[in-house]
Amino acid sequence: MAVENRRLGFAMFFPAAAYxxxxxxxxxxxxxxxxxxxxxxxxxxxxxxxxxxxxxxxQSPSFRAALRNSVVFTVVAQIVVIVCSTMLSIALExxxxxxxxxxxxxxxxxxxxxxxxxxxxxxxxxxxxxxxTWVLIWLHVYxxxxxxxxxxxxxxxxxxxxxxxxxxxxxxxxxxxxxxxTAIPKxxxxxxSIDGAGFWRILFxxxxxxxxxxxxxxxxxxxxxxxxxxxxVYILTAGGPFDSTQTLPSLxxxxxxxxxxxAAGAAMSLFLIPVxxxxxxxxxxxxxxxxxx
Amino acid sequence: MTRRGWxxxxxxxxxxxxxxxxxxxxxxxxxxxxxxxxxxxxxxxTVENNPFKFNLPPTLDHLKLLxxxxxxxxxxxxxxxxxxxxxxxTLLLAVPAAYALARLTGRWGxxxxxxxxxxxxxxxxLLFIPLSRVVAVLGLQDTIWSVVxxxxxxxxxxxxxxxxxxxxxxxxxxxxxxxxxxxxRFGAFVKMVIxxxxxxxxxxxxxxxxxxxxxxxxxxTFISPESQQMVGVGIPIFLVRGDVYFWGSLMAACxxxxxxxxxxxxxxxxxxxxxxxVGAVK
Numbered sequence: 146m147a148v149e150n151r152r153l154g155f156a157m158f159f160p161a162a163a164y165x166x167x168x169x170x171x172x173x174x175x176x177x178x179x180x181x182x183x184x185x186x187x188x189x190x191x192x193x194x195x196x197x198x199x200x201x202x203x204q205s206p207s208f209r210a211a212l213r214n215s216v217v218f219t220v221v222a223q224i225v226v227i228v229c230s231t232m233l234s235i236a237l238e239x240x241x242x243x244x245x246x247x248x249x250x251x252x253x254x255x256x257x258x259x260x261x262x263x264x265x266x267x268x269x270x271x272x273x274x275x276x277x278t279w280v281l282i283w284l285h286v287y288x289x290x291x292x293x294x295x296x297x298x299x300x301x302x303x304x305x306x307x308x309x310x311x312x313x314x315x316x317x318x319x320x321x322x323x324x325x326x327t328a329i330p331k332x333x334x335x336x337x338s339i340d341g342a343g344f345w346r347i348l349f350x351x352x353x354x355x356x357x358x359x360x361x362x363x364x365x366x367x368x369x370x371x372x373x374x375x376x377x378v379y380i381l382t383a384g385g386p387f388d389s390t391q392t393l394p395s396l397x398x399x400x401x402x403x404x405x406x407x408a409a410g411a412a413m414s415l416f417l418i419p420v421x422x423x424x425x426x427x428x429x430x431x432x433x434x435x436x437x438x
Numbered sequence: 439m440t441r442r443g444w445x446x447x448x449x450x451x452x453x454x455x456x457x458x459x460x461x462x463x464x465x466x467x468x469x470x471x472x473x474x475x476x477x478x479x480x481x482x483x484t485v486e487n488n489p490f491k492f493n494l495p496p497t498l499d500h501l502k503l504l505x506x507x508x509x510x511x512x513x514x515x516x517x518x519x520x521x522x523x524x525x526x527x528t529l530l531l532a533v534p535a536a537y538a539l540a541r542l543t544g545r546w547g548x549x550x551x552x553x554x555x556x557x558x559x560x561x562x563x564l565l566f567i568p569l570s571r572v573v574a575v576l577g578l579q580d581t582i583w584s585v586v587x588x589x590x591x592x593x594x595x596x597x598x599x600x601x602x603x604x605x606x607x608x609x610x611x612x613x614x615x616x617x618x619x620x621x622x623r624f625g626a627f628v629k630m631v632i633x634x635x636x637x638x639x640x641x642x643x644x645x646x647x648x649x650x651x652x653x654x655x656x657x658x659t660f661i662s663p664e665s666q667q668m669v670g671v672g673i674p675i676f677l678v679r680g681d682v683y684f685w686g687s688l689m690a691a692c693x694x695x696x697x698x699x700x701x702x703x704x705x706x707x708x709x710x711x712x713x714x715x716v717g718a719v720k
Contacts, residue, residue, distance in 0.1 A: 154542030161535035168591035175568035236456040249704050250465040256703035257696035260654040264674040265467035276489045324711050344449040373561035376654040380674050394563035401567040411567045425556050
């Protein structure tokens with residue numbers, strides 16, 4: 146019976162496993178092979194060139210800017226997202242009239258396709274017809290035609306990319322934290338309340354510390370989504386102005402696909418791997434800890 | 439007001455203010471799409487006009503342009519077709535695999551389950567360069583079949599993960615009883631387990647479909663002709679002619695496409711979140 150089960154189990158699992166190995170494992174190996182070759186689109190044949198690609202991309206200013214931006218965007222966005230979504234999840238926790246609809250509105254940025262949300266922002270941040278510019282002129286912060294171009298100046302463009310990442314991730318982190326909040330045993334804050342602790346004290350001494358594991362899950366996913374994303378950058382700025390918003394994925398796309406240099410593009414995207422491995426490690430640790438307790 | 443009074447009032451006001459601020463910030467782009475959809479071009483492109491109100495009467499011109507003079511409807515069709523085929527492939531492969539890992543393989547299955555979950559963390563931006571060559575070698579470049587081939591590579595892992603949890607929650611006695619009645623293990627899976635799992639399977643269907651509509655990187659990489667586009671790439675890339683943005687139609691397309699997907703996703707969201715947080719919340 147047990148042997149029979151194992152055979153059937155293998156037969157039922159094999160097709161899915163084969164698909165994943167062929168379309169994820171295979172390409173992953175191919176990416177590493179490309180990174181050590183001089184492959185270009187339209188130039189088949191494999192020539193091993195050792196670390197040549199890594200040497201040349203590490204010397205390229207665009208690549209260094211991309212590496213730095215990827216880290217900065219990810220870290221800044223995560224910090225903003227944690228603070229905002231902790232506040233938001235606590236505000237949303239208790240039932241109130243219209244909670245479902247409020248939750249839907251808050252979730253829109255996450256559940257709508259990101260390429261469409263990003264193009265919506267591109268209109269909001271337009272160089273001439275931006276609503277933000279109009280409001281600032283109306284408030285007399287800027288003179289007419291004197292406002293900056295939000296996506297045209299390096300610092301502002303970087304801030305815009307981070308803003309859109311936060312806009313997209315806050316809803317996601319909020320629902321994850323809501324799921325975590327409902328799992329906190331209610332008797333502890335209640336007991337504290339009976340003992341005379343106020344709302345804020347319970348919040349900072351009990352609820353937030355107890356949310357720590359779930360916050361870490363939200364951060365792990367958020368890090369992956371920001372660090373590996375190229376959609377937001379590609380649509381908002383295409384890496385510009387002057388590579389100031391280029392990230393690893395967007396530069397890999399510009400080099401490997403648009404620039405036909407498969408080898409250099411593949412080498413750039415491999416720089417994502419250390420972060421992914423780190424995240425996988427923490428994810429497994431979180432899962433393991435939950436299993437033990 | 440007394441200090442005590444402030445303390446009592448504080449949390450309620452703070453909550454309301456937090457909610458109101460975030461609702462406005464998060465939903466604003468969609469409200470802005472709605473306004474642009476119905477504004478006349480002269481109104482949209484006059485810098486002095488108050489952008490929050492209709493300075494000229496609303497118009498349906500942008501919608502007419504979108505539906506009759508662009509390939510938008512074609513992109514919707516492409517996306518729906520790809521969505522349906524990818525859903526079928528995902529179900530055929532993920533449902534049996536998830537059952538196998540949940541019931542038949544013991545410790546070994548647990549480890550495979552975690553391995554499967556980890557493959558979900560591998561992003562398209564790591565694989566799009568090699569996959570673009572795979573797609574080219576197979577002759578699928580510039581057709582929707584390229585994404586039909588590649589999308590299951592990320593829909594299958596998460597679907598297996600979701601369904602594993604679902605199958606584990608079904609009492610074992612149900613299958614045992616069916617097998618005592620003469621069904622084989624596989625027969626019990628097909629005749630007993632699948633019918634009572636419809637809500638789990640439906641979740642996977644919706645999840646897969648929304649992922650297909652949201653994907654951008656692979657579709658952008660593999661497909662260049664305008665007529666073969668998926669909606670997520672067609673709108674932001676091909677509704678722009680040269681450097682000219684047709685903002686009215688563009689925003690209309692974003693809104694009309696996003697809202698149904700958002701409604702669908704929202705209905706099933708709690709189950710997806712359960713999938714994301716398995717292990718961490720207990």
